Amino acid sequence: MIFPSIQFAAFFTLVLPLSWLLMSRPALWKPFITVASYVFYGAASWSFCFLLAGITAGNQLAAVLIGRAQQERVKRGIVAITVALDLGVLGVFKYYGFFAQQTADVLQKVGLGMPLPLVQLALPVGVSFFTFQAISYVVDVKRGLLEPARWLDATVYLSFFPHLVAGPIVRAREFLPQLATPRDPEHVAVGAGIELIALGLVKKVVIADFLARTVVDPVFAVPQAYGGVDALTAAYAYTAQIYCDFSGYTDMAIGLALLMGFVFPQNFRSPYRATGLRDFWRRWHMTLSRFLRDFLYIPLGGNRHGRLLTYRNLLITMVLGGLWHGAAWTFILWGALHGVGLIVEHALGGRVRMPGWLRWLVTFHVVVFGWILFRSPSLSAVGIFLSRFIAGGSATLLTPLVLISLLAVIGLQLIPIGPVEALQVAIARTRPILLGVGLAVVIVFAGATVSSQGVPPFIYFRF
Amino acid sequence: MGRFDEAGERRYSAREAVLVVLLVAVLLALFEGPSILHAGERMTGLGGEIIRGVGRPAASASKRLELAEVAHDSTSFLTPNESLGSAGGGFSGSNRSASAAQLPAVTPDAFDPTKLGLPAPPKRSLHTLLVTGDSMSMPLDSDLAQQLVPRVHVDQDPHIGTGISDSQIVDWGKLSTSQVRNDHPDAVVVFIGANEGFPMAGPNGRQIECCSPEWAALYAERVRIIANTYRQNGDARVFWVTLPDQREAAREKIARVVNAAIEVGVQPWADQVRLLNAASIFTPNGYRDAMPIAGAETIVRESDGIHLNDAGSKLLASYVIADLKRDFTY
DSSP: OOSSSHHHHHHHHHHHHHHHHHTTOHHHHHHHHHHHHHHHHHTTOHHHHHHHHHHHHHHHHHHHHHHHOOSHHHHHHHHHHHHHHHHHHHIIIIIHHHHHHHHHHHHHHTTOOOOOOOOOOOOOTTHHHHHHHHHHHHHHHHTTSSOOOOHHHHHHHHHOHHHHTTOOOOOHHHHHHHHHSOOOTTOBOHHHHHHHHHHHHIIIIIIIHHHIIIIIHHHHHSGGGSOHHHHHHHHHHHHHHHHHHHHHHHHHHHHHHHHTTOOOOOOOSOGGGOSSHHHHTTTSSHHHHHHHIIIIIHHHTTTSSOHHHHHHHHHHHHHHHHHHHOSSHHHHHHHHHHHHHHHHHHHHTTOSOOOHHHHHHHHHHHHHHHHHHHHOSSHHHHHHHHHGGGOOOOOSSOOHHHHHHHHHHHHHHHSOHHHHHHHHHHHHTSOHHHHHHHHHHHHHHHHHTOOTTOOOOOGGGGO | OOHHHHTTOOOBOHHHHHHHHHHHHHHHHHHHHHHHHHHHHTOOHHHHHHHHHHHHHHHHHHHHTTHHHHHHHHHGGGOOSOOOTTOSOOSSGGGOSSOTTSOOOOOGGGSOGGGGTOOOOOOEEOOEEEEEESGGGTTHHHHHHHHHTTTSEEEEEEOTTOBTTBTTTOOHHHHHHHHHHHHOOSEEEEEOOSSOOOOEEOTTSOEEOTTSHHHHHHHHHHHHHHHHHHHGGGTSEEEEEEOOOOSSHHHHHHHHHHHHHHHHHTGGGTTTEEEEEHHHHHOBTBOOSEEEETTEEEEOBOTTSSSBOHHHHHHHHHHHHHHHHHHEEO
16 A cells, blocks of 8 residues: 555545544554554555564564573574574565576576576565564664563554555664553644645655656666756656655655654655765665664774774675665665765865865765666666766757756755744644645645556655 | 654644544545545455445535536646547547448458468568557567667557556547557557456447456457557558466456457458467466576566566567567668
């Protein structure tokens, strides 16, 4: 079930009132919301629910055992086994085909070619997200930052539908305390919730899908059919599309959770305003970057063991971050690009003086270049795409509407944050009934922009 | 204190949250009732029943109060879909090619000249290729474009989620007319059939359910209208890809009828509308996920058991290219 769909609208219209009706009785509310979340997840495929249940049971068992264990090495052992199993599940669904194919290709080249077992596995939606949440839970318990939760609480945490399929990656420390007491029905951020849902809808349905349909998909599918200006337009358009698609989803997820009384962490903070890659990763997919920092970069040693090891740790973290997105060399290269960029920033250490606007320009275009790698279907397609930049040809895709979309998405992020946030707060304080009418109008108008092909899936559903 | 507390945004009650959501639901039901009903008709299972249960009274109220019309008129300027309103060739009764009382004439176009012992007609120049259909035509369209661009202009025009038997989203009769008017393609590759099996209106307006011979006949008639449009009186060639076997039995039942109907539908123009039998390529002995390609067992179907994956699509593209080369130079 995707958020901008009639099925979800019907689902949420039923679930929200029931949720608040049962909220004061956690013994009823928790099973109810668990069932509702599994219904939401099962709409994609019922078999995926077994995977979610299995991950939940395995990690909760591990957390309980860690809580009971006295010895540190026992706790470490349980964490190691659990994380290995979680990553193993991820590996089988996401990476088996890729590694099998790469291995087969290498064996073929050295004359040892043999047929490897072919496995056709559908990628369960959201598996990358809930396995990472499960890992964060178990590790935080082991670190003593959290007590093992009750079974039902852990189940609610891992299956809660607003964040289930594409994040944000909510830490157990952020969510479980919110389950400790029923949400206060007298203090609900209705305005902010409605505003975020409307904003997310416009970003995803109106802007992202428009840019995908009219510019990005045609050019990235057959780059050789387009000239340099169109290729450049497509690169900028994908930069705007992926931001609107992913942050749009996150906005809706956060908004829906707010209406239910829960607060999720922020996931995006004007990322295209960044004046360095370190700054970028503090603004883009913030919950993933903090996960990678806390569970990969710091355990590897972080920056505590000298320059060379710091660079190694940065590169490993970013390459694995790229690999998390999918089993393809383009994702690995994208991660490596950011890793190398972070290393260069670290190495220069502020020694190169650059005006702020130039730092922004360089950072922005490194990010844009990275998105070309991210979006291209293969390495050879990257080469073809980049070669178009030196080709002639007229601008066939840079229509006024495309230009306005690009300027709006990127330009609005450059506006000082203070006035934007003040405006958001002012809108959120509007009377709910007016916000409701406004949301209905937004839905009707946004729905009119949907083509006969329907609303495409969110980009991050693929991960 | 959370960021929403700092801004004092948690100032409303749960009751207001619920009322807002219910208000939005009611407004959407009133203004988009027909869309809700239509979405429900395309869904199966309990979810579909619930949506249809909501959609029927919503559509009725919406039409009675003329609110659906208000919503449509206010937002029609935003639609990205091509306006097919003025395009001819739709699936209305007035466009039926022959009445039951008349025998359709057999014309020379029904014959492949080589089967009559005649030389093949000279090859034509291929300037524009239209690749169209539903999601089955992807990524075949990109694969063909990769191989033909820049020598040939390839117009990729998939319409995901549409079907010949479901005219509510897109009327393929009108769409094909519009495509030909805009592109004047020299050749058209059609691959459609993943969203079929919908009831169609028979001669007396009665809804004919899939997958009876009557339904097959209606489907064949629609295929005939589309093929006739695409062939442009013999100026173009049409390459219609039939469906490979489907994994699910229910889908396979529909696919079998669709393929049979396509075969009948294109019969009047064997010389100009060629069938590419995907079943013989991918599923000669029933459904399979993988097949040998260049000596290596390769998965060629998506995990849904319906679509071809990248490897399958590339293989299909090679067959299409081979067919194109028989009729065209480029």
